[in-house]
Amino acid sequence: xxxxxxxxxxxxxxxxxxxxxxxxxxLMAVCMIVLLLTAFLPILGIQFDWVTIHWIAGLxxxxxxxxxxxxxxxxxxxxxxxxxLDEFADIVSSMSGSLxxxxxxxxxxxxxxxxxxxxxxxxxxxxxxxxxxxxxxxxIPFWERNPYIFSNATWGVIYVLHxxxxxxxxxxxxxxxxxxxxPEKLFYTRSMIRGWITGEEYRSHHDPQKxxxxxxxxxxxxxx
Amino acid sequence: MNFLRYSxxxxxxxxxxxxxxxxxxxxxxxxxxFIVLHASYMHFFVNRAKxxx
Numbered sequence: 001x002x003x004x005x006x007x008x009x010x011x012x013x014x015x016x017x018x019x020x021x022x023x024x025x026x027l028m029a030v031c032m033i034v035l036l037l038t039a040f041l042p043i044l045g046i047q048f049d050w051v052t053i054h055w056i057a058g059l060x061x062x063x064x065x066x067x068x069x070x071x072x073x074x075x076x077x078x079x080x081x082x083x084x085l086d087e088f089a090d091i092v093s094s095m096s097g098s099l100x101x102x103x104x105x106x107x108x109x110x111x112x113x114x115x116x117x118x119x120x121x122x123x124x125x126x127x128x129x130x131x132x133x134x135x136x137x138x139x140i141p142f143w144e145r146n147p148y149i150f151s152n153a154t155w156g157v158i159y160v161l162h163x164x165x166x167x168x169x170x171x172x173x174x175x176x177x178x179x180x181x182x183p184e185k186l187f188y189t190r191s192m193i194r195g196w197i198t199g200e201e202y203r204s205h206h207d208p209q210k211x212x213x214x215x216x217x218x219x220x221x222x223x224x
Numbered sequence: 225m226n227f228l229r230y231s232x233x234x235x236x237x238x239x240x241x242x243x244x245x246x247x248x249x250x251x252x253x254x255x256x257x258f259i260v261l262h263a264s265y266m267h268f269f270v271n272r273a274k275x276x277x
Contacts, residue, residue: 096270156240163243171255
């Protein structure tokens with residue numbers, strides 16, 4: 001790459017996350033933080049009226065996840081999250097963040113990013129389903145409580161699933177925040193705030209044949 | 225260490241209440257251990273290898 005191409009690659013802005021995706025991501029993040037705080041602070045001894053905040057945040061989280069699922073299937077390329085079997089060879093080496101350490105070049109997402117996404121999606125599915133069922137135990141504007149729709153044993157299983165999933169979210173969210181602040185991953189965090197990555201970051205971390213990107217509108221205006 | 229919480233109902237039967245909250249700190253610890261291990265791996269192996277090139 002010549003010096004002029006290199007300078008161009010670092011100044012060009014390529015869209016990684018559109019505005020809708022970013023807004024929804026941060027909505028999900030706020031909901032998740034509120035849900036974890038309202039779930040675990042009372043357990044740690046900080047008592048407050050957490051139930052109402054928790055179920056409202058849970059419903060917003062449910063709407064946000066549902067929107068994301070539909071939006072990803074209709075407006076985005078869901079195949080960017082598909083994991084090919086040969087990618088598993090890169091599970092350990094992908095943690096170094098070095099493209100040249102990988103056997104399989106990454107498209108929009110690296111193998112560990114996909115595994116993380118699917119793990120969180122699975123946990124979200126469990127907490128949402130069990131959370132909605134648990135709403136039948138409290139009075140909310142949509143219905144009056146009816147704790148007798150399930151036996152005590154069934155309620156116990158529902159609570160166990162909800163609780164275990166919530167506990168698993170703790171290390172997952174810790175890891176997510178940790179990677180967001182890692183120096184070599186900061187450009188991904190920036191892309192979730194401002195939407196774009198540079199051409200240089202694109203070429204050094206992704207296979208252009210597997211992830212075809214458009215130039216950001218802002219940059220196109222600047223070029224024009 | 226208990227993984228689950230139980231209580232007794234009016235008939236003295238053991239009823240499953242949910243997951244044991246004693247596990248909370250184990251999950252926090254698991255996240256912290258992963259972060260420390262990964263940060264160490266990046267610092268001592270990956271970043272030093274890059275600097276030596």
